Amino acid sequence: MNRDDFPLLKEDIIYFDNGATSLKPKCVIDKMNDYYTNYPANTHRGDYDLSFKVDQEYEEARELVRDFIHAKYLEEIVFTSGTTESLNMIVNGFFANLLEANDEVLITSSEHASNILPWFRLARKMGIKINYIPLDSNYYVTLDHIKKALTANTKVISIAGITNVIGDIRPIKQICKLAHENNIFVVLDGAQMVPHLPIDVLNLDVDFLAFSAHKMCGPTGVGVLYGKKELLEHLEPIVLGGGMNESFDNPSEVILSELPTRLEAGTRNIAGVIGFGEAIKYLNKIGMDNIYKYELELRKYLIDKLLPLKHIDIINIESDSGIVTFNVANVFSQDVAYYLNKYNICVRAGNHCAKILKSSVGVNNTVRVSLYFYNTFEEIDSLVELLSDYDKIVKEMI
Amino acid sequence: MDKEQSREIIMENYLHPQNRDLPHDGYDAINTRNESCIDNINLYIKWNEDILEDIVFDGEACAVSISSTSIMIKNLIGKKAKEALEYIKEFYHMTNGDDFNQELLGDACCYLEVSKQGNRKVCANLPLKGIEKAILEKIK
Ligand SMILES: Cc1ncc(COP(=O)(O)O)c(C=O)c1O
Numbered sequence: 003m004n005r006d007d008f009p010l011l012k013e014d015i016i017y018f019d020n021g022a023t024s025l026k027p028k029c030v031i032d033k034m035n036d037y038y039t040n041y042p043a044n045t046h047r048g049d050y051d052l053s054f055k056v057d058q059e060y061e062e063a064r065e066l067v068r069d070f071i072h073a074k075y076l077e078e079i080v081f082t083s084g085t086t087e088s089l090n091m092i093v094n095g096f097f098a099n100l101l102e103a104n105d106e107v108l109i110t111s112s113e114h115a116s117n118i119l120p121w122f123r124l125a126r127k128m129g130i131k132i133n134y135i136p137l138d139s140n141y142y143v144t145l146d147h148i149k150k151a152l153t154a155n156t157k158v159i160s161i162a163g164i165t166n167v168i169g170d171i172r173p174i175k176q177i178c179k180l181a182h183e184n185n186i187f188v189v190l191d192g193a194q195m196v197p198h199l200p201i202d203v204l205n206l207d208v209d210f211l212a213f214s215a216h217k218m219c220g221p222t223g224v225g226v227l228y229g230k231k232e233l234l235e236h237l238e239p240i241v242l243g244g245g246m247n248e249s250f251d252n253p254s255e256v257i258l259s260e261l262p263t264r265l266e267a268g269t270r271n272i273a274g275v276i277g278f279g280e281a282i283k284y285l286n287k288i289g290m291d292n293i294y295k296y297e298l299e300l301r302k303y304l305i306d307k308l309l310p311l312k313h314i315d316i317i318n319i320e321s322d323s324g325i326v327t328f329n330v331a332n333v334f335s336q337d338v339a340y341y342l343n344k345y346n347i348c349v350r351a352g353n354h355c356a357k358i359l360k361s362s363v364g365v366n367n368t369v370r371v372s373l374y375f376y377n378t379f380e381e382i383d384s385l386v387e388l389l390s391d392y393d394k395i396v397k398e399m400i
Numbered sequence: 401m402d403k404e405q406s407r408e409i410i411m412e413n414y415l416h417p418q419n420r421d422l423p424h425d426g427y428d429a430i431n432t433r434n435e436s437c438i439d440n441i442n443l444y445i446k447w448n449e450d451i452l453e454d455i456v457f458d459g460e461a462c463a464v465s466i467s468s469t470s471i472m473i474k475n476l477i478g479k480k481a482k483e484a485l486e487y488i489k490e491f492y493h494m495t496n497g498d499d500f501n502q503e504l505l506g507d508a509c510c511y512l513e514v515s516k517q518g519n520r521k522v523c524a525n526l527p528l529k530g531i532e533k534a535i536l537e538k539i540k
Contacts, residue, residue, distance in 0.1 A: 336438050336462040336523075343518065352438040366460055367438055400410050400463050400514055 003296060003375045004288060016347040016381045021166050021194060021325055021372030023216045026281075030219060033280035034273045044269055046245060060272060063279025064262075067226055070282050071211065072202040075231050077261040081275050084225035085193040086116040088212030089160075091227055091265070092189055093120035095237040096210075097158060103129035107158040108151055110135045110143055112165040117191045121160065131155070140320050141168045145176050158187045163195030167353075167370065168318045169325025171195070178207040187233075193217060197285075197374075198323060199294040209233055215274065220281035224274035227265070234261055243267040293375045297324035300373045300382065307386040314389060317368055324373030330395060335367040337399040344398060345388055406510035413467035418474050420466075421456040428538075432530025434522050439465040443530050447538060450481045455531070464511070464520050469527035471508050481535045488528045488535075495521045 005011045007027040017025060043053040045060050067079045082088045101107075107121050111134050118132075125132050135151045138144055143161065159181050164171050174190060181188045190208040195201065197218035203211055210233070215224040229237060239246060239258065246267040248257040258264045285293070301324050308314050308328065317327040330338050339351035350370045371385070389395070401409075423429060427444035439461035446454040455473045472491075476484050491508060493500035495515040502509055515521040 334460070334462040334466075337464075340462075340518065340520070366440075396411075400407060400414075 003292075005376050005378070007284075008376055011376060014346055016345075016377075016384060018371040018373065018377065018381075018385070019348045019350045020197075020217070020374040020377075021370060022350055023222065024197065024219050024374055025376065026221065027219055027284055029284055030221065030277045030280045034221060034277040037273045037276050045272060046263070056272060059276045059279065060270075063275045063282075066279045066282040070201075070286070071196065071226075071228060072204055073228055074204060078228055078231050078234060080227040080229075080234070080262040080265045081270055082212075082225045082227050083223050083271065084214040084216070085114075085191060085212045086225075088225050088227035089116050089189070089191060090120050091237065091240060092210045092212065092229070093124060095240050095265075096229075096233065097187075098124055098128070099236070099238060101128060101130050101157055104131060104155055105157045106131045106133050106153060106155045107160060108133050108135050108148070108156055109160050110137060110162075110165075112137065112141060112168055113160075113162055114166055114191065114193065116193075117160055117162060117189075135159075135161075140170070141165075141318070142170050143172045143177075145173060145180060148177060148180060152184060152186075156184065156186055158189060160189035160191070162191040162193065163201075164198065164323050164325070166194050166325070166372075167327055167368065169194070169321040169323040169327070169372075170318070171199075171322045174208065175206050178209075182207065194323070194325070198290075198297060200290040203228055215278040215281060218281060219284055220278040221271075221274040223271045224278045231261070234265075237265065239265055239267060241267045244269070288375060296375055297373050298322065300324060300377055300379065301326060303379055304371065304373075304382045304386070307382065308389070311386075311390060313392045324377075326371045326373075327368045328371075329368055330389070330392070333395060333399060335369045338369045338395065341395050341399040342385070342388060345384070347385055347388070401509050401512070403513060406513060409471070409507050409510040410463065410467045410514065413470035414463040417457075417466055417470035419454075419456040419470070420458060422458060423456065427454070427456070428534060430530050430534045432526055432533075434465075434519075434526055438462070439523060439526050441465060441469055441527060441530065443469070443527065443534065445531070445534055450539065452476050452479055452481070452484055452535075457527070461526070462523055464514060464523035465526045468508075468511065468524045471510075472527050472531065475506060475508060476531065481539050484535055485532065488532050491528050492525065495524055 008025045009028055010025055041052045041055045043056045045056050064076055064079050068076050107130060121132050124130055133151055135143055136147050161172055163174055178188045187209045189210045192211050192213035196213040209230055211228040213226055216222040246259050246264045248259055250256045304326055308316055313331040315329045335351035339349050342349055352367055423444040427446050430443045433440040441457055441459035441461050444456045455477055457469050487504060490501045490504050494512055511524040515524045
């Protein structure tokens, strides 16, 4: 779909690493160039036309994000540098002030490092406990397993909507319901979810959501922190500085701005935010429903073609997203990636930042194909053709 | 050394690496891994004074890293610390694309072409980085 919009796709290249980051359509690149070229002023600063236009565009991007995730209030949308920063703000700005020693946080072994390491530090510093929701035989999270992992001390469930290795979709709405019945907060790492399917934070009822622009046709260095307004009000800014204060006559009399500005100190990635707004408009035009449906078709096509190949071990045959993870018998994942690279096919090898998954899946490293709407059935044919010939893989991997 | 010969040496050392074994008593352990943490190799070194008497390894890594570890082990066992450092330096010269001493490196010259591809250089250098660290530690 929409391949003509991506300058890179005119080249002889097959890009299957969308889980790492997506390609950028020309309209997003143009939008950012337009900012840098024609109105490169700062936000909230000047009483002149250029700066006024910046504010308009910047705040329009916020409204586009709000509408995209169906949040209730504009103030609930904070621009950050990405999922990682958003998660760190949630953990260190909100939960560090709320949790007490022996409170428990539930995560899973397939979380991304960005949803583990901030919690680990809190565990070291404050003595909270990190517990793991056991995964089922497909590496899925089920409500039953969560129920078993709950204790009277559980205060937070912090999980990815879609994991970056297995690609399973977690039943977030049911998880939120169960959590809220037990006075537990839910933090949703949406890095792999928001780019691929329609999302409605009100319907899901999540307390916090983090995601990145760069995985959804937007620029790098921009992300979103969404939080329910009444919670976000209590999120303490970690970064202090220009733009987030009303007045500061002396140390005891600092008055901070309202949300969301209070959480956006310093000059932001203005071009990035404006470009992100354009990316959302672009995705809306295609339709998130269409994107999701098409990715599932691509996935099914790929799985059906890989299944007969005896030397391919698919880790996640069952999964409802565009992520397919596999190994080639007796060939190290990185060698597979190098082999495919010789034919201009980009895939990712390694542990995909989900380092503790090893204990669950039992393999350290995998090859990952992560699809997006601009991938095609023909591209999958090319990939499968190269993977079909085991001798060729072994011969050409170095 | 032509491309096909290089490939054969690499594959032979990947499929049948020298001294891939568990550590024994009296060996110093050193871990070496690359930035993305895919290649992860443990080296175990037995010293006799300043001579590398024995080296074994275990771990998980790509064909280039494993074979390079194997070849390095073959070529360094029996060398004095200083000689080993000389060898390592020449290896880096080769993978950096600089002039290097072909005679000294022997079959390790098989990485000349491979190390020009993407970050395969990092994979080829990986075991040498590990042993270099261990040697520098030893003669400190
Ligand atoms: C599930 C998940 N969470 C978090 C992240 C981190 O995103 P970013 O690097 O954009 O902060 C990623 C990115 O790979 C991810 O896949």
